[in-house]
Amino acid sequence: MNLKNFSVFLAIVAVALALASYLLGQQRPESRPEIQGLLWPDPKTLEEFSLLDQHGHEFGLTRLKGKWSFIFFGYTYCPDICPITLAIMSEVRNRLNKSDEINNLQTIFVSVDPERDSLQRLGEYTGYFNPEFIGLWGSEDELRSLTGQLGIFFEKHQASESGEYLVDHTAAIFLIDPQGRLVAILSSPHDADTILSNYRRIRSFIEIHS
Amino acid sequence: MKPFNLLRLSFLIPLLLIPVPGLGQESISIRNIRINEAPPGINVTAGYFEIYNNNDTPVVLTGVTSPAFERVEMHRSSVKDGIAKMEKQGSITIPENSNLVFKQGDYHLMLYNPVKKLEKDEMIKLVFIFSDIDSLEATAMIREIGAGEEHHHHHH
Numbered sequence: 339m340n341l342k343n344f345s346v347f348l349a350i351v352a353v354a355l356a357l358a359s360y361l362l363g364q365q366r367p368e369s370r371p372e373i374q375g376l377l378w379p380d381p382k383t384l385e386e387f388s389l390l391d392q393h394g395h396e397f398g399l400t401r402l403k404g405k406w407s408f409i410f411f412g413y414t415y416c417p418d419i420c421p422i423t424l425a426i427m428s429e430v431r432n433r434l435n436k437s438d439e440i441n442n443l444q445t446i447f448v449s450v451d452p453e454r455d456s457l458q459r460l461g462e463y464t465g466y467f468n469p470e471f472i473g474l475w476g477s478e479d480e481l482r483s484l485t486g487q488l489g490i491f492f493e494k495h496q497a498s499e500s501g502e503y504l505v506d507h508t509a510a511i512f513l514i515d516p517q518g519r520l521v522a523i524l525s526s527p528h529d530a531d532t533i534l535s536n537y538r539r540i541r542s543f544i545e546i547h548s
Numbered sequence: 549m550k551p552f553n554l555l556r557l558s559f560l561i562p563l564l565l566i567p568v569p570g571l572g573q574e575s576i577s578i579r580n581i582r583i584n585e586a587p588p589g590i591n592v593t594a595g596y597f598e599i600y601n602n603n604d605t606p607v608v609l610t611g612v613t614s615p616a617f618e619r620v621e622m623h624r625s626s627v628k629d630g631i632a633k634m635e636k637q638g639s640i641t642i643p644e645n646s647n648l649v650f651k652q653g654d655y656h657l658m659l660y661n662p663v664k665k666l667e668k669d670e671m672i673k674l675v676f677i678f679s680d681i682d683s684l685e686a687t688a689m690i691r692e693i694g695a696g697e698e699h700h701h702h703h704h
Contacts, residue, residue, distance in 0.1 A: 412632075414587070417594035417659075418625045419632045421584065422652045425694030459589050466587035467693075491631055502660075509632035526627050527653060 373539045374524070374532070378547075381519040387483040389448070392461030392473040399518055406443045406541060407514040411490055411507050413451035414463045419509065421467075422528075427511070428468040429530040430537070442516070448474040450481065450492035450507045488512055488520060513537065515544050575602040578676060581688035582695075583659065585668050595620075595657035595674075595688065596650045601642040608679040610639045616672035618661035625653050634658075639679065666690050 384399055391397045408427060412420035427445050434443065447464050449455035452475060455463075460473035476483070485492065492507040511533065513522040522540045524533060581597040601607050612620045622637040640655065642648045650656050666672065668690055676684045 414590055415592055416632075416634075417584070417592050418623070418634065418652060418656050419627075421587070421594070421693045429694070462588040463590065504634050506631050506633045508630055509627045510630055525630060526632070 373522075373543060374536050375513070375522040376536075376540050376543065377521055377523065378543070381515070381521045381544075382487070384487055384514065384518045384520060387487065388480050389474040389476040389484065390457060392457055392464060392475070394457055397472070397474055402514050402518045404442075404516050406516060406537075407446055408443070408511055408537075409446045409448060409488075409514060410511045411448045411450050411485070411492065413449050413505050413507070414455050414459055415451065415502070416505070419526075423509075423511070423526075424464070424467040424471070426528050426530050426533065428471070430533050431468055431470060433530065433534060444472055445470065446472045446474055448476075448481070448484065450485075450490075451494070451505050452477055452481065513540060515541075515548070517548065576600065576607060576678075576681070576684060577602070578684060578686050581674065581686055582691050583657075583666075583672065583688045584693045585666065585690050586662070587693075591661050593659050593662075594652075595659055596652065597657075597686075597688070598647055598649045599642055599676075600647040601644060604644050606641050606643050607681060608639050608641050609676060610679050611677045612657055613675045613677065614659065614672055616662055616664075616666065617659040618663065620660070620674075621658045622655065623658050624655045627653075668692055 389397045464471040464473035490508045495504045497503040509526040511524040515521045577600045583595040584593045586593040670690045
């Protein structure tokens, strides 16, 4: 190879290296950080749904906009996992309040047992754990307008002779951002420390990237 | 052996009637029994405890009753593939020289239809029923959901 060709070769290598370095530098800030549960870079934008809150007021997509929302599913006849989750979420809420952070956060419990969970029952139940909680109710079709979007599973067992039944349901807690996007799914088992830590990291990340 | 010696030995016979610590409720202890307070309007709640089997053979817990509740069932919670489930348990075996913990998210009691509204810190009676040994009575305190552990030891 003569000197001229070698110089051309060097120039090409230099350009290639510069390009590679630029591209790598561009990718690093956009790569998915190691935050448990975060759905990035493809958070799911939710579509309209129609439920009622415990006061009988409509609750749809507009009430998710402008706030961060924890949403999880269960039923009031569930004596073990649902009360634990609600107690943990109440602790999360109380710790955020005490820390004077900018909350703008709502905690929502959605009943997957519309037959037995009346609005009044739901209101008393969620209010017992924390007066700031929102309980949501809908007919099975209305429920599916939300559960279908989030990939939530729920299934009623066959009733016993006394009419009682259990309901299997998704155990995860879903985090929706102020743009109405599903940005994280927090899987069980749940504890307040982990939820708080993940929420803070996810919120910081989303706020930077939005 | 000569009959005379056998007769002398007969005084030892009453010793055979002294119960030797072995399979029995004496070797079962139940500790840390907690019953959750039920939220308003809710007639089912959960109970948790630890059961210690200090026998050299397994014991089988077949049920629990309480005069404070219409019905008590044993269940086991689990989360499989992200789905929370509960399965009713007909009987539960506690292996020899081991313990079994009924706790949140796992084995628990489901207590249905309290005969009257139960308040936090109230004490209620539970009866633990076994297949091969006498049942065991215990008392438990109603506590706030998610409250810390309490320690009530019950054993013979």
